[in-house]
Amino acid sequence: MSYKILSINPGSTSTKFAVYQEETELHCETIDHSVEDLAPFSDITDQMEFRKEMILASFAAHGFQLNELDAVVGRGGMLPPVHAGGYYVNQKMKDRILYGPIFAHASNLGALIADAIAEPLGIPALIYDSVASDELHDIARITGIPEITRRSFTHVLNTKAMARKAAASFGKKYEDMNFVVAHLGGGISVNVHEKGKIVDVITDDGGPFSPERAGSIPLSYIVDMCFSGKYDKPAMSKMIRGMGGLKAHLGTHDCREVEKMIADGNQKAREVYEAMAYQIAKGIGEISPVLSGNIDAIILTGGVAYSKMLTDWVIERVKFIAPVILMPGENEMESLSLGALRILRQVETAREYTESIIIR
Incomplete structure (x- = not known):
């Protein structure tokens, strides 16, 4: 049928x-x-x-x-x-x-x-x-503030689909393999896929900054800003999600425009764009110990993964951990x-x- x-x-x-x-x-x-x-x-x-x-x-x-x-x-x-x-x-x-x-x-x-x-x-x-x-390990839920428990808000749909495709390319089942998957989009998340489950995540507000999100910022800085009297809650929320990242630094969240700035000799654009790649690589490195080194592949997916400039920078820093597979696009x-x-x-x-x- x-x-x-x-x-x-x-x-x-x-x-x-x-x-x-x-x-x-x-x-x-x-x-x-x-x-x-x-x-x-x-x-x-x-x-x-x-x-x-x-x-x-x-x-x-x-x-x-x-x-x-x-x-x-x-x-x-x-x-x-x-x-x-x-x-x-x-x-x-x-x-x-x-x-x-x-x-x-x-x-x-x-x-x-x-x-x-x-x-x-x-x-x-x-x-x-x-x-x-939400498939997180119990240990992944614990934070340094007892009143706050971590939950799995992440790019589940696309990262699982790409992990399944990657497993098939190895001639294996998704449930038999281990992957670290970085979804590179308007928000960036990094996930651990262990034998068919997403067992730990770096959420899009807890890791690399992205085209429009601030990512992880030292909390003392955020607390100071919140109580400075200069910002209300909507302003802070917008700074974290929507007006952060590339948008805050360069006035655009479009990676194609950023790459054009770089091609035109804009050194600040290059530094900020490379810093985003640097933080993505750091996120992959941070979460990789969850699998104790037993990683079949690292997958880079999402719309921003079409950027060869950015992914080349990421791959250069993480290829020692595991083979890297590029699977660009949202694929939802x-x-x-x-x-x-x-x-x-x-x-x-x-x-x-x-x-x-x-x-x-």
Whole structure:
């Protein structure tokens, strides 16, 4: 049987969707939403019907038929900690997203839109490798402040998909290999994949600075800034996420523009860009001892991994640890579709969402 899958990835100002026939992408599209488009909606979840209808209109305009679909899979949102892999969208999941408590985030719409399309068709609605997936070792959760426990907020979807591809290139299963994976995007995270699980992470606010995030800063400096009277909470939050990193130093988060600055002789741009690569390498080195040296490969993925200048700097510093594999791109639509395909083929089993899950 040949399966056809619709995958949906809602972002803050866009909705991506793709149609796959088995492993083959038939169509992929990004629908942009202006500030004016979204202004009528007071809550993110109120956008569900608007975004769903835009997907369906474009889906039909490209000649696809809803009755040809075998499953709809959405990006997993900011649920309480869940297992990695697939979940069926059920009433408990929808109630959590609609009524909380839950952190408001566009990814929460993935489950709602998938269910709204799939339910009338009588086919499965799924989420896969949710942002909230948490497989950390117990020891990785402990911090120096007893009231704060570390959680696994990281680029689960793409890093797991790339680790699976890398394992296949070795002729092995993901569950039989160990990887360190650095996702290089607007935010940068570094993960340890041990025998099929992400057992430790450096989050996008706890390690290298990135195109638009400040990364790890000595806490005493942050405390001083917070109590200086110069900044309120929104200003500090924006400085950490959105206006930090390359954006703060160079006025742009576009690595292509930074490389053009460097080509034009801008020494500051070179120093800052190389410093970002330096910190990425440090992050890889920091997390590598989790595997006690038993690392099959280091994977560099994400959109910024297209930058040969940056990845060359990183590779030069970390190649002594393990072989480095470049797998650039976000790959989120493919990752969602392939996850759903494994469930349809019964290679994997999707879970039923329940509020009783406790991950320690």
